[in-house]
Amino acid sequence: xxxxxxxxxxxxxxxxxxxxxxxxxxxxxxxxxxxxxxxxxxxxxxxxxxxxxxxxxxxxxxxxxxxxxxxxxxxxxxxxxxxxxxxxxxxxxxxxxxxxxxxxxxxxxxxxxxxxxxxxxxxxxxxxxxxxxxxxxxxxxxxxxxxxxxxxxxxxxxxxxxxxxxxxxxxxxxxxxxxxxxxxxxxxxxxxxxxxxxxxxxxxxxxxxxxxxxxxxxxxxxxxxxxxxxxxxxxxxxxxxxxxxxxxxxxxxxxxxxxxxxxxxxxxxxxxxxxxxxxxxxxxxxxxxxxxxxxxxxxxxxxxxxxxxxxxxxxxxxxxx
Numbered sequence: 137x138x139x140x141x142x143x144x145x146x147x148x149x150x151x152x153x154x155x156x157x158x159x160x161x162x163x164x165x166x167x168x169x170x171x172x173x174x175x176x177x178x179x180x181x182x183x184x185x186x187x188x189x190x191x192x193x194x195x196x197x198x199x200x201x202x203x204x205x206x207x208x209x210x211x212x213x214x215x216x217x218x219x220x221x222x223x224x225x226x227x228x229x230x231x232x233x234x235x236x237x238x239x240x241x242x243x244x245x246x247x248x249x250x251x252x253x254x255x256x257x258x259x260x261x262x263x264x265x266x267x268x269x270x271x272x273x274x275x276x277x278x279x280x281x282x283x284x285x286x287x288x289x290x291x292x293x294x295x296x297x298x299x300x301x302x303x304x305x306x307x308x309x310x311x312x313x314x315x316x317x318x319x320x321x322x323x324x325x326x327x328x329x330x331x332x333x334x335x336x337x338x339x340x341x342x343x344x345x346x347x348x349x350x351x352x353x354x355x356x357x358x359x360x361x362x363x364x365x366x367x368x369x370x371x372x373x374x375x376x377x378x379x380x381x382x383x384x385x386x387x388x389x390x391x392x393x394x395x396x397x398x399x400x401x402x403x404x405x406x407x408x409x410x411x412x413x414x415x416x417x418x419x420x421x422x423x424x425x426x427x428x429x430x431x432x433x434x435x436x437x438x439x440x441x442x443x444x445x446x447x448x449x450x451x452x453x454x455x456x457x
Contacts, residue, residue, distance in 0.1 A: 223416025230264035232318035238329035253398035260406025272307035273300030305336035426456030
């Protein structure tokens with residue numbers, strides 16, 4: 137690790153992660169997001185002095201994580217300029233994960249499989265991981281705060297009734313706030329929901345801004361039933377595109393899924409979250425102006441392998457003097 141000369145811009149995200157809140161927590165309305173005073177936004181790309189560290193997940197055409205690649209199998213571009221990769225490793229750090237779980241009325245007959253999906257995801261956990269649970273219907277609730285055991289979270293999920301509307305955006309805001317309590321470098325949210333938002337006080341624009349400036353990776357499982365597609369509301373119809381956009385921006389992924397596919401997909405997300413490469417480079421443009429830098433990662437498959445797909449946070453904010 138290069139010794140920092142400037143303030144560290146800590147990593148995102150980005151799945152897979154304040155005083156303890158035991159009572160119900162809700163989000164109160166506000167006219168617009170409060171400005172962040174005196175701070176440069178953070179992203180799931182660490183910038184230590186002049187070294188930029190980019191976590192990358194690589195998957196094959198079957199959505200399985202690919203390990204065993206070397207530095208020469210990657211190219212990275214900062215502001216469309218190719219960079220020289222000076223550091224390369226596999227990231228196996230513990231992760232802080234917030235489960236954002238939909239218990240709105242429309243989830244009724246999908247709750248059992250959704251709970252099974254959460255259980256499969258937790259099977260991939262490491263002993264040093266941290267977890268918390270946010271449930272949402274008309275409003276979001278912090279049911280289990282940061283550091284709660286997996287057993288306690290699963291117990292809470294078992295007794296969660298299905299009712300009310302869907303405040304998905306508010307739930308993500310609440311989860312991002314709770315994530316600030318973790319000291320882990322790697323942080324992720326896993327959203328399990330069946331559609332769009334129809335009850336939040338926060339807006340999509342506010343959430344997009346928060347996600348871009350955060351250090352949290354987002355994965356989402358869209359719980360859909362094939363026969364119910366035609367009867368979906370406009371909000372539910374827009375849900376997949378919003379989730380896809382949020383996940384892609386952070387380096388995570390959105391998996392639209394039929395109910396029967398939930399456990400398998402959740403297990404894949406858990407494995408993927410814990411199998412990431414880290415690419416390090418010193419930008420050729422070293423202006424410390426606090427500007428947002430778009431980043432592009434390309435994978436060159438070894439001979440004999442099919443085309444591979446990379447997932448990474450799409451940019452970072454440079455340090456400012």
